[in-house]
Each structure stands twice: as C-alpha cells, then as structure tokens.
Amino acid sequence: MNNKPQSQILKRVLKELKSYNISLLVSILCALVTVYFTLRIPILTGKAVDCIIGAGNIDYDGLLLILKKMSVAVAITFFSQWIMNRVNNKITYTVTKNLRERAFNKLQNMRLSDIDSHPHGDYVSRIVSDADTFSDGLLMGFTQLFTGVLTIIGTIYFMLMISWKIALIVIIATPFSLLLARFISGKTYKYFGKQASLRGDTTSYIEEMIINKNIVRNMDYEDDALNHFEMMNDNLADASMKATFYSSIVNPSTRLINNIIYAAVGVVGGLMAVSGGITVGGLTSFLSYASTYGKPFNEISGVITEFQNALACAGRLFEMIDADVEINDGSKLIDDVKGHIEFKNVSFSYDKNKKLIENLNLDVKPGQRIAIVGPTGAGKSTIINLLMRFYDIDKGQILIDGTDIRDIDIDNLRKNFGMVLQETWLKEGTIKENLKMANPTATDEEIIAAAKETHSHSFIKRMPKGYDTVLSGDNGLLSQGQMQLLCITRVMLNIPPMLILDEATSSIDTRTEQKIQSAFAKMMEGRTTFVVAHRLSTIREADVILFVKNGQIVEQGTHFELLQKNGFYAKLYRSQIN
Numbered sequence: 001m002n003n004k005p006q007s008q009i010l011k012r013v014l015k016e017l018k019s020y021n022i023s024l025l026v027s028i029l030c031a032l033v034t035v036y037f038t039l040r041i042p043i044l045t046g047k048a049v050d051c052i053i054g055a056g057n058i059d060y061d062g063l064l065l066i067l068k069k070m071s072v073a074v075a076i077t078f079f080s081q082w083i084m085n086r087v088n089n090k091i092t093y094t095v096t097k098n099l100r101e102r103a104f105n106k107l108q109n110m111r112l113s114d115i116d117s118h119p120h121g122d123y124v125s126r127i128v129s130d131a132d133t134f135s136d137g138l139l140m141g142f143t144q145l146f147t148g149v150l151t152i153i154g155t156i157y158f159m160l161m162i163s164w165k166i167a168l169i170v171i172i173a174t175p176f177s178l179l180l181a182r183f184i185s186g187k188t189y190k191y192f193g194k195q196a197s198l199r200g201d202t203t204s205y206i207e208e209m210i211i212n213k214n215i216v217r218n219m220d221y222e223d224d225a226l227n228h229f230e231m232m233n234d235n236l237a238d239a240s241m242k243a244t245f246y247s248s249i250v251n252p253s254t255r256l257i258n259n260i261i262y263a264a265v266g267v268v269g270g271l272m273a274v275s276g277g278i279t280v281g282g283l284t285s286f287l288s289y290a291s292t293y294g295k296p297f298n299e300i301s302g303v304i305t306e307f308q309n310a311l312a313c314a315g316r317l318f319e320m321i322d323a324d325v326e327i328n329d330g331s332k333l334i335d336d337v338k339g340h341i342e343f344k345n346v347s348f349s350y351d352k353n354k355k356l357i358e359n360l361n362l363d364v365k366p367g368q369r370i371a372i373v374g375p376t377g378a379g380k381s382t383i384i385n386l387l388m389r390f391y392d393i394d395k396g397q398i399l400i401d402g403t404d405i406r407d408i409d410i411d412n413l414r415k416n417f418g419m420v421l422q423e424t425w426l427k428e429g430t431i432k433e434n435l436k437m438a439n440p441t442a443t444d445e446e447i448i449a450a451a452k453e454t455h456s457h458s459f460i461k462r463m464p465k466g467y468d469t470v471l472s473g474d475n476g477l478l479s480q481g482q483m484q485l486l487c488i489t490r491v492m493l494n495i496p497p498m499l500i501l502d503e504a505t506s507s508i509d510t511r512t513e514q515k516i517q518s519a520f521a522k523m524m525e526g527r528t529t530f531v532v533a534h535r536l537s538t539i540r541e542a543d544v545i546l547f548v549k550n551g552q553i554v555e556q557g558t559h560f561e562l563l564q565k566n567g568f569y570a571k572l573y574r575s576q577i578n
Contacts, residue, residue, distance in 0.1 A: 030084035035150040037073040046285030088142035096135035121204025130313035137310020148296035191243035193312035330407040337497040339366040339528030346396035357551035371539035374548035422503035424483040439494035450492040453519040499529040
C-alpha cells in the first residue's frame with residue numbers, strides 16, 4: 001500500500017501537468033467565460049422581472065432586449081463549455097495514457113526480485129484499474145473544480161453588487177461548509193488507499209486461481225479457494241463501504257448548511273424588499289445567486305471525494321513508476337562473440353540471510369556444451385539467471401570473452417544468447433508471428449524448414465489455418481509440449497553464438513525428444529551451450545557435466561568420468577535408469 005503523504009502525491013500530479021500549461025490556460029479561460037456568462041443570466045432575469053411593473057404595465061422593448069442578451073449569453077456559455085470539456089478530456093486522458101505507459105515500461109525493466117516477490121495481479125490492477133480511477137478523478141477535478149471555484153468567486157462579486165448586507169450572511173456562513181467538507185474528506189483518503197490495495201490483492205488472487213484452475217480442481221481446493229476469496233472480498237467490501245460512507249456524507253452535510261443559508265437569505269431579503277431596500281427583481285437575482293453559490297460547494301465536496309480516490313490510485317502508480325530498475329546498464333557492445341565464459345569467485349543469494357552460491361569458479365571454453373544437474377533448489381537455474389543478468393552477482397566476476405558482463409549493454413548481452421525455457425510463452429497472435437519474434441525477416445520457407453527440423457510442422461498443418469492460426473492469450477489450442485516445440489523452433493530461426501536450454505524438453509514426450517535431437521545437435525554445433533536438465537539421458541553427450549549442490553559445483557567431468565567416480569551424479573543417474 002502506498003504510504004506517501006497526500007500533499008506529496010498532489011505535488012507530483014501537478015508536476016505531471018506542467019507540460020500542459022497552454023492547454024490548462026485555455027481551459028481556465030474557457031471556464032472564466034463559461035462562469036461569467038452563466039452568472040450574467042440571473043442579473044438579466046432580475047432586470048426582466050423589474051420590466052414587469054404591474055398589471056398592464058410592462059416594458060416590452062426592455063424585456064425583448066434583455067431576452068436577446070440572455071440568448072447570446074447562453075450561446076457563448078455553450079461553446080466555451082464545449083471547448084473547455086474537449087481540452088480537459090485531452091489533458092486527462094493524455095496524462096493517464098503516459099502514466100500507464102511509464103508504469104508498463106517500468107514493469108519491463110523492474111528488478112526481477114521485486115516482481116517475483118510481489119503479487120502479479122496487483123501490478124495489473126495498478127496499470128488498469130488505478131489508472132482509470134485516477135483519470136476519472138482528474139477529469140472531474142478539471143471540469144468541476146475550476147468552474148466551481150470560479151462560480152463561488154463570481155457569485156460573491158455579483159451578490160455584493162446587488163446587496164452587500166445580504167451577501168455578508170452568505171460569506172460569514174461559508175467557512176462552516178468548508179470546514180465540514182475538509183474534516184470528512186480527510187477520512188476518505190485513508191480508506192480509498194486501502195480499497196485500492198485490497199483490490200490489487202483480490203485481482204492477483206483471481207488471476208492465480210484462473211492460471212492454476214486444473215491444480216485447484218485436482219486438489220479439491222475449490223471450497224478453500226472460495227473461503228479465502230470470501231475473506232478477501234469481505235475485507236475489500238468493508239474498506240469500500242467505509243470509503244463510500246465518508247464520501248457520501250460530505251454532500252448532504254454541505255447541502256444542509258447551504259439550505260440554511262438560502263433560507264436566511266430569503267427571510268432577510270424579503271424584509272428588505274418590503275422596506276424598499278431591494279427591488280423584487282434584485283431579490284429574485286440574489287436568491288438565484290444564493291442557490292447557485294451553494295451548488296459549487298456540493299460539487300466540490302464530491303470532487304474532493306473522488307480526488308481522494310484518484311490521489312490514492314495515483315500514489316500506487318507513482319510507487320510503481322519510481323521502483324528500482326532491473327540493473328545498472330553497461331555501455332560496451334560485444335561483437336563476433338566466441339563464447340568463452342568464466343565465473344570467477346562468484347557469490348550470490350536471493351535472500352542475503354541465506355547463503356546459496358559462494359565462490360563459484362567455472363571456465364567454459366568456446367563451443368563447449370555444459371550440462372548442469374543437481375537436486376531441486378541447488379542453484380542450477382540461478383547460474384542461468386546470473387549469466388543473463390536477470391539478477392546481479394553479489395561478489396566476483398562473470399566474463400564473456402574477457403569482458404565483465406556488468407560492463408556490457410544489457411540488450412546486447414542478451415541478444416547473444418538464445419533461450420528455451422521450461423516455462424513456455426507465446427504471445428497472442430498467429431503461429432507465424434510468434435515464430436518470427438526471433439527473426440522478423442525470416443521467410444516462409446525458412447520458418448517451415450525450422451518447424452520441420454523440430455517436428456512442429458506436422459501439428460501446425462493440422463491447425464485450423466496452419467501457420468496463420470491465431471493463438472489466444474491462454475493458448476488453449478496447444479498442449480504444453482506443442483508450445484515448447486514452437487519455442488524451440490523460434491530459437492532455430494535465429495541462433496545466437498551462445499545458448500541456454502533450461503529444461504527445454506520437459507513437456508515433450510521421450511519419442512519426440514529423441515526425434516529432435518538432430519535439431520538440437522545442429523543448433524548447438526560450434527556454440528557455447530548451457531543445458532539444465534532433470535532427464536540425465538539427454539545430457540550424456542555434454543562436454544562437461546556440473547553437479548551442483550547447495551550452490552557449489554561438487555562434481556565436474558564427462559558422463560563416463562562421473563560414473564567412474566561413483567559420486568552424486570552416478571547415484572542420480574542409476575536411480576533414473578533403474
């Protein structure tokens with residue numbers, strides 16, 4: 001939950017609006033014109049009433065002139081308000097669009113440790129729901145706050161012109177309405193912030209249940225999931241009700257005070273009219289202003305309520321935008337990479353209180369195939385994460401062709417690696433579009449050739465539209481094995497000088513895996529390759545096998561050398577064979 005003071009967030013919002021100074025000026029000028037001509041109408045109405053002197057005694061010429069002036073005022077008000085709304089809409093939705101883009105961009109560059117330790121659905125809630133709520137509150141602030149404040153100032157001016165004595169009643173009573181609105185609105189910010197945070201948690205939980213729906217049903221967890229969701233939903237409903245309660249009592253409270261003011265104006269004005277202190281038309285205009293004067297307070301109280309919600313959501317967006325970036329980018333570019341990789345006294349741990357990798361040393365020659373095996377949690381995938389700079393090492397050095405990877409431009413570093421992971425990802429789009437992500441210039445012939453090598457072509461041709469079949473967000477048309485084959489095909493279309501295969505065939509059946517070994521062999525030929533695998537039968541031909549345990553390389557050698565040692569690797573291999 002965002003804990004920044006409301007005033008600090010408001011300053012940040014105003015800073016975001018600085019680049020729209022000209023548009024804001026146009027909006028304010030239009031608001032001035034709108035308010036002025038709106039407030040001119042009660043004066044003209046009062047004069048029209050005074051033209052009706054008595055039965056059979058009406059100044060028709062004066063009345064007609066006043067009606068013409070009123071028509072002009074209404075027309076000008078309409079057009080200035082239309083322009084103001086157009087400008088306000090453009091400012092609001094452009095600011096919101098930019099914030100949403102910056103938040104999404106930060107998500108792409110945020111530290112993986114922050115993403116992994118935070119509910120993913122909360123990020124979705126911030127970028128989508130919180131941004132929408134912020135835009136609603138900001139738009140209401142532009143459309144009603146400007147005009148509301150100007151209407152109050154203008155109304156006071158016109159009331160003073162008609163009768164300063166009656167105007168004093170209104171002015172003296174005004175602070176009571178403002179103080180009450182401020183007291184109540186102070187409560188709303190707290191609960192709207194809590195509401196936004198709980199909404200993010202709920203979104204995250206729903207997303208988790210949808211993604212893991214098969215496991216939930218298989219484990220008969222539906223009732224427990226429902227109970228947990230009901231608890232979260234109750235907390236969200238409680239925060240929402242409290243926020244809504246405090247926001248809903250602002251308007252009636254200020255309306256009550258304004259109605260009392262209106263009644264007082266009517267009584268005092270009536271007495272003055274009887275004594276000749278004010279004309280009937282003047283009293284008519286004043287009562288209209290007294291009514292108009294109260295409305296902006298009611299509107300502003302509603303704006304304040306919505307603005308509290310908007311600021312709470314803006315705070316969550318800013319918190320995301322201000323999050324630490326992934327890592328410090330280097331500036332060096334590496335070309336013509338040979339693939340000589342060295343780990344020198346590397347130490348790393350996700351939790352600094354729990355040691356994982358300590359003083360890791362590894363020298364990988366260009367073109368070597370390095371297989372990494374070991375028990376779950378030993379640090380196999382961690383070595384890959386460090387090599388790709390998904391995480392930065394705590395101590396030591398990782399060198400590629402003698403250059404520290406921290407000095408290399410991140411994009412340049414990663415473009416020199418091809419990755420096939422256990423966790424498959426295909427974007428929403430056609431199969432062809434997904435395969436061309438690795439090589440946008442790949443021809444249809446090259447795509448089909450790569451698909452045939454990975455034995456993907458046969459099932460792709462069986463799809464409704466072949467390579468032009470559109471895959472949905474959840475890729476329900478494909479099995480996990482088929483998705484993994486497509487990911488392998490994607491890498492085949494543009495093979496960089498270094499490869500990482502992290503459980504690349506975990507979802508593929510043994511028979512298909514054996515069929516694509518030739519494709520893998522071609523892909524790895526002459527390229528430095530790291531292979532993480534649980535199926536030891538797939539790594540027997542590796543140049544070097546590393547057995548990792550507790551972040552340390554406890555055994556190192558070829559398949560046959562490690563079998564002769566009869567150590568950790570030999571025991572694990574025999575347990576799989578038997």
